[in-house]
Amino acid sequence: MPAKSRISPYPYWFFLPAAAIFVVFFLVPTVASFYFSLTYWDPFEARFAGWDNYVQFFSEPYLLRGTVNTLAFAVLTSGMKTVIGLLLAVLLTSGMMGQSLLRSIVFFPVLVSTIGVGLLFQELMHPTQGAINVALAAVGIDGPGWLTNPSLALFSVALVDVWRGVGLATLIYIAGLATIGPEYYEAARIDGATRLQQFWRVTVPLIRPATTTVIILSLIGGLRLFDLIWAMTRGGPGFSSDVLASVIYKQYQAGFWGLSTAGNVILFLLIALIIAPLAWWLNRRSIDS
Structure with a gap:
C-alpha cells in the first residue's frame, strides 16, 4: 500500500503576517479595551x-x-448611499x-479628508x-440654519456624509454591473421587457451581492461615524446632533477615560449585534435568489 501523503505546513506560513497584524492591531486592543473598561485608569495607573x-x-x-441619533443617521445615510449609488452606477455604465x-468626479470626495470635508461644509x-x-x-429663498437649527443639524451632516461616501457605493455597484452578462438583457428584450422592467427584473436581483456589501459597509460607517459630526457641529446645537461616538469623546475630554472606554465597548457590541445578523440575513437572501 502506498504511504500516506504528508500535508506540508508550508502554505499555512503565508497566513502568519496577516495573523500577526490581526493579533497586534485588533485582538490585543480589543481585549485591552474590555479590561480597561472595568477600571478607573489614566496613563499612570x-x-x-x-x-x-x-x-x-x-x-x-x-x-x-445619542443612540437614537446614531441609529437614525446610520439608516438614513446607508439607504441614501444604496439608492443613489445604484442609480449613478447604472447611469455611468450606460455608455454616455x-x-x-x-x-472620477463622483469618486473624488471619497479621497478627500473627512475633517477637510467637514470644515468646508x-x-x-x-x-x-x-x-x-x-x-x-x-x-429669493430664505435659507435655513443648516447647522444651527436643532431640527436640521443631524440631517445636514447626513447629506454631507452621503455626498462624501456615495462614490464608494457607486464603484461597488459598477463592479457588480460588470458581472451581469448581456445575454440576460437580450433575453429580457426578446420577452418584450421595457427598460424599467429590465432594471427591476434583471439588474436589481443580479446585483444583490453588491447591494449587500454597500448596505453593510454604509451601516458600519454610519454607526461609528465621529470625525465628520465633530468637525461640523461637535454634537450641537445643544445635544441635537450627538451620536454615541461623540458622547464617548466628550467623556474622554472630561477625563473619564474608563467611562469612555466602556462606551467604546458598548458601541462595538451594538455594531456587532446589528451587523452580524443583518449580514447573515442579506447573504442568505443572496444565496437563495
Missing part, C-alpha cells in the same frame, strides 16, 4: 472598578438621544459621453455668510 463604568454610562442623560470623467452651510444660503438668497 488603573484601579479595578467592576461594572461601575457601565452603570454610569447607561445613566448618562443624553445617552438615549464622458462617463470616465464623471466616474461648515463654511458653506453658515446661516448668513455660507455660499449655499447666499445662492438661495439670490433667487
